[in-house]
Amino acid sequence: MISVDAHVHFFTRSLVSDTMGRWISIMRTAALAEGLVRRDEKDGSADPARLVELLDTGLQKSPSDHMNAMDNSYGPGWAYVPLMLDLEYALDDELEQSCITACPERKDRRESESEFQLRRRVWEKVERAWKTISGDALETSAGRLLAQGSFEIQKKDLSVLKASAPERIFPFLCIDPRRQHRAGINAAELTGDCVGPGRPFAGIKLYSATGFSPTDPALAGPGGLYSHCSRRKIPITVHFSPGGFATPLSEVQVRGDIFYPLTASVLPAEEVYPGGVVSFGEKMTPGNIHDAVAERQMILNHPLLWEKVLALYPKLIINFAHTGGEGQISLSGRCPGTGWTSWVLDQARRYRGVYMDLSAYSGDKARLRAFLNRVRAAHPRLRRKILYGSDYFLTSMNYPEICQFREMQKEAAGNWWTDLSARNARKFLSGGIDRKFLK
Numbered sequence: 001m002i003s004v005d006a007h008v009h010f011f012t013r014s015l016v017s018d019t020m021g022r023w024i025s026i027m028r029t030a031a032l033a034e035g036l037v038r039r040d041e042k043d044g045s046a047d048p049a050r051l052v053e054l055l056d057t058g059l060q061k062s063p064s065d066h067m068n069a070m071d072n073s074y075g076p077g078w079a080y081v082p083l084m085l086d087l088e089y090a091l092d093d094e095l096e097q098s099c100i101t102a103c104p105e106r107k108d109r110r111e112s113e114s115e116f117q118l119r120r121r122v123w124e125k126v127e128r129a130w131k132t133i134s135g136d137a138l139e140t141s142a143g144r145l146l147a148q149g150s151f152e153i154q155k156k157d158l159s160v161l162k163a164s165a166p167e168r169i170f171p172f173l174c175i176d177p178r179r180q181h182r183a184g185i186n187a188a189e190l191t192g193d194c195v196g197p198g199r200p201f202a203g204i205k206l207y208s209a210t211g212f213s214p215t216d217p218a219l220a221g222p223g224g225l226y227s228h229c230s231r232r233k234i235p236i237t238v239h240f241s242p243g244g245f246a247t248p249l250s251e252v253q254v255r256g257d258i259f260y261p262l263t264a265s266v267l268p269a270e271e272v273y274p275g276g277v278v279s280f281g282e283k284m285t286p287g288n289i290h291d292a293v294a295e296r297q298m299i300l301n302h303p304l305l306w307e308k309v310l311a312l313y314p315k316l317i318i319n320f321a322h323t324g325g326e327g328q329i330s331l332s333g334r335c336p337g338t339g340w341t342s343w344v345l346d347q348a349r350r351y352r353g354v355y356m357d358l359s360a361y362s363g364d365k366a367r368l369r370a371f372l373n374r375v376r377a378a379h380p381r382l383r384r385k386i387l388y389g390s391d392y393f394l395t396s397m398n399y400p401e402i403c404q405f406r407e408m409q410k411e412a413a414g415n416w417w418t419d420l421s422a423r424n425a426r427k428f429l430s431g432g433i434d435r436k437f438l439k
């Protein structure tokens, strides 16, 4: 039986090709650098060379290079689910460079002097690291020659890759509902054209913290994306952790609901923000990326927003990627009911179509094993709900060889491994692919 890595990225320089992409690459780099520096501050273990290598991988490789790199590391018998990322609406032109110039200021009284000093040190180190990296990797890349259109380039690249290995590549198309509102491209129709058996894409990727609501009418409204996917059993993968990436904008216009922190409830954006223009308190600047991402993830990607989606479309086939994130996975045994991880476990028991993946988990193996044991003990149905995913190549900071990541997960999973790496993904993907594949 073929094994499946249900969460990989075959990004190319197209993601950093135009002004917006370039800005995103700055943010992504700064975010990674910030994580690295924070770890360095803690135990001195960070290695900046790995960050440069990571960037290099993204800038130099083509999708088929990525696939070959995975094959070389994993060995034979593997299929991949490369997820697109649509960042074209995540920011606007005026923001370019702004994140790397602003020196952090002291926040209000919530921030202690030592927290502020740490943030300042992180900022100074990121500034220095960024100057080296941008000189090395980005400025010298031919990325900008490709001009705009990262979405179309990724769509084409992955369609070509699919055609070259139809039985081993099952790409997911990234949908941003703002493409429907601003460019008139209907999300459900686009999905009908590109996704499903006999088509290049096997499923949908959503990343709401880039600046939209999971209940946006283009997704959750009548005739919208969820209704289409639900009827045809098209699988959806959503980013699901308080970390990762988020729109760097300080204000975004949102259609649909948001999680409103003041009342800790789900409300229509326009009910609490004039014109639905949500404004974030945390600025996306180096030294503050962690807090800024967490705030945007909470407002735009909160579990209660997805609870509303599931109540409306209980038959959705949906994977909550990262299972709430490694911090929450490690904690989930101690504070049931409060974390994102506990929430996914509850939904997976309730809804037949709810899945989760363990991609990007780079924490302690023993804790992962303990988590998996708790999941198994909690309910027999959950055995079928966890997918193996690596988040290649973004995991290379911690695991330079992707097979090292796989071995860690395999050891943690023990005799559950065949379910995670083969059976469960087959079930999850089944509505989106030709029957003859994944036998």
Ligand SMILES: [Zn+2]
Pocket (backbone or CB within 6 Å): 007, 008, 009, 359, 391
């Ligand atoms: Zn990912």
